Amino acid sequence: MTTTKAFQKVYTRITQITKATCSLNASGVGNDELALINGKLAQVVKITGEEITLQVFGGTEGIPTDAEVVFLGKSPSLKVGEQLVGRFFNAYGEPIDGGSIPEGKEVELGGPSVNPVRRKQPSELIATGIAGIDLNNTLVSGQKIPFFADPDQPYNQVMASVALRAETDKIILGGMGLTNDDYLYFKNVFSNAGALDRIVSFVNTAENPAVERLLIPDMALTAAEYFAVEKNEKVLVLLTDMSAYADALAIVSNRMDQIPSKDSMPGSLYSDLAKIYEKAVQFPEGGSITIIAVTTLSGGDITHSVPDNTGYITEGQLYLRKDTDTGKVIIDPFRSLSRLKQLVIGKKTREDHPQLMNAAVRLYSDASNAKTKMENGFDLTDYDERTLRFARDYVTKILSIDVNLNTTQMLDVTWKLLSDNFTPEEVSIKKELIDKYWNK
């Protein structure tokens, strides 16, 4: 995508350079158009009369005022095709795995949105074997959901297990500001599992320029759209970490002297994030794009603009948390949520799923009350003791992310834990279900 054509007009007078942008006078340039500045890729972000402002993806370090600027007459694009599979690319879609440059149909990034009336209602369950997802916050194809996690939590490991266990046709990884170690981790896990034949990766590591990160989600989703639309495949897109993407947005808007909105983020943050997440879709012909993203938090703060806006765009969120009693990493059953789970639980899974899941979470919440009571030095009732016992089992036998069960097993184990610790009256589940499944 970085080739120039003959007879293109070359500009050599840059009038302004900031840390992320360059400006010059030029004519006939379109909004969003790409340019090369001394070989560095840049994109038009503002046109005021003759003055064109470009964001320079690789950073403006070393760019002289007499740099050669060539406009490419097109916006960012990716060559899509089967040849992408099993490969690792950078933010420009160039191979970083030493392989050859893939050929294919050139598609503009960030294409139009799907007509909402042409979308199909998501209805297929994507099983991951992780109860915090499958049982409590069931993932549905066409859904978009982030992990909200502090940087010290093992979100990339969880994402990798989800990728390997999920029954999908393609996995597209979009890595933004990944540490080199995490990049190699994904590479090893995917290669060792022999899963490369269904994985495409676009990676920008922490040592790459920050502004390049802006291209990664669009690259990943353009590839995803190819497989989902042209091949009717079930595609899972993993984006990590979207907070790094948002930071890159803030850098560019700051360099353009835009008035910052909340938390120094650009005023358009919501629209910018929505454009990415709304690519999640169930197409009528069977293909789908499901997005699991990571939003890193600072000290668990979800009121910050990035997680806050994300929460209002995505269909739920998964919180990773370490259970202090057992030391196990779990997906927090209280704050996590899958908004689409209603579409599959009790329908694609067993009828008892919705009520049983709610009952277990309610009892787990009773256990945390009992724990507070205990910590405050009060006597515990017999019921309190039983909820605490239940909670320990619930975490170790079901919730812990290192447990791998199918959904029916998860339900059976939960019924067993309920019957071991409670009476049917205490669990507040519809009588028909109790009659059928209790003590099973």
Place this chain on the structure above:
Amino acid sequence: MNTKGKVKGVVSNLVIVEVETPVSQNEICFISSDGDRLMAEVIKVIGNDVYVQVFESTRGLKVGASVEFVGYMLEVLLGPGLLSKNFDGLQNDLDKMTGVFLKRGEYTYPLDEDKLWDFEPLAKVGDKVIAGAWLGEVDENHQPHKIMLPFKMKGEYLVKEIAPKGKYNINHIIAVVEDESGETHNITMVQKWPVKVPIMAHKEKPRPFKLLETGVRTIDITNPIVEGGTGFIPGPFGTGKTVLQHAISKQAEADIVIMAACGERANEVVEIFSDFPKLIDPHTGRKLMERTIIVANTSNMPVAAREASVYTAMTIAEYYRAMGLKVLLMADSTSRWAQALREQSNRLEELPGPDAFPMDLSAIISNFYGRAGYVILNNDATASITFIGTVSPTGGNLKEPVTENTKKVARCFFALEQERADRKRYPAVNPFDSYSKYLEYPEFKEYISNVISDDWIEKVNEIKTRLQRGKEIAEQINILGDDGVPVDYHITFWKSELIDYVILQQDAYDKVDAVTPIERQKYMLDLVVALCRKKYEFNDFVEVMDYFKKLINILRQMNYSDFKSDSFNNYQQQIDIL
């Protein structure tokens, strides 16, 4: 001759156009770009520079592109055939757009020009009529759709001709009227109206007072909304705004329901698209979709169209209200709409107000809510627009500008709470923070005692007091321990839990429990109040807990059973024995 201009600058969807001749604020223009015509609206003028917000992607747009101004503001087309339609924020009929992806610059006609409607004249030759007068009527999905003298027509007109009963399409001339200067005007079934200007086709706007039944107990019983009332649902994400809003729109006793999705998650919009056609209106037994209009702007559709969508929806609501109908308008979410305003204000480099929202945010919100209401039309018929908006406060903070400004104008406040949601107590409407100002209206009280019962409001206040008392005791138990408070305290606490579990909590996914008609609500309220008023004797708090858990379990099973069915009556007997 309309003004023409040339593009001078582009920053995202804000475009600067240079013009030589006059333009007006909010005028619509079309920008030519690569063969596409992009629709845009004037939002600021400085000298010859006109700032327009483009309703589409501006990718590839170049300096020098030609712009054509049209001479009118953003308008909607009003006429029979709006019901059951899925529109975008600019009133394009989404179903008429072919292809899976939206094409830039594609606009579709919102109505059906070929369909024939059964027209029945209501006015006679010789009648004197004013704007909004009912000239005739067609049957639109079993609703009497009035064909009115267009709202734009000022002064009094004489009906010269009126079409006889028959089948006509929307463009057929159904009446000829003469103005005061003797000039005649042809009237069809279609008219246009600018979305940002309220339709004033009524003579009076009295205080609303009739209960609008929603079937949601925590609303109808504890925080009722009325026909023509305003309410809003704020809540951090994940507390159930959408589920509650959908429940209200599916169940409320309205003639017309309009749902405006401004920047909503596309899959939630799809849920409406796929659910509503299947659902049956609990009040009429007909398809829910027949009385529904959806205005959908998903969050990835351009921001300016998102801003327009609530106005488009409100204008359509006002049109149906002028026909004497009961309209319910739901907007999800007004925060995203406010965010669209913020984004635009940011692009215009305006000095930001609180939280970077535009300075006039409070005026914009109050003007919008002000368009709802209960009205008496010029012909003395009554009609209403009940408006419920959801608000997504940043970080769940109810002190943020959109929530605060909405609180000033909306009369019902359904506060969704994280803690209740975490404990899966749905709908997670906090019983203490939420309120309905209509409970204070004497006209509402009178209405309730006439249609439900004399002691309804008294009982509602009683359960609220009990909930409050229960909450205080729960706090004491937390500090002093179960044994640190008398057994009586436990009884009071468990009575409040009884109210919470049986009245406030409701399973939106259960076929029976999802909607509770007012008669059944009365039965359950009476039952719960009677149980709360009973004197109980227990030896210790464990006995209290065991007893009430059993009681709550039975009452919850009752909520899951058909009203007065065998199993329902059986549970009633179990309570009597207990």
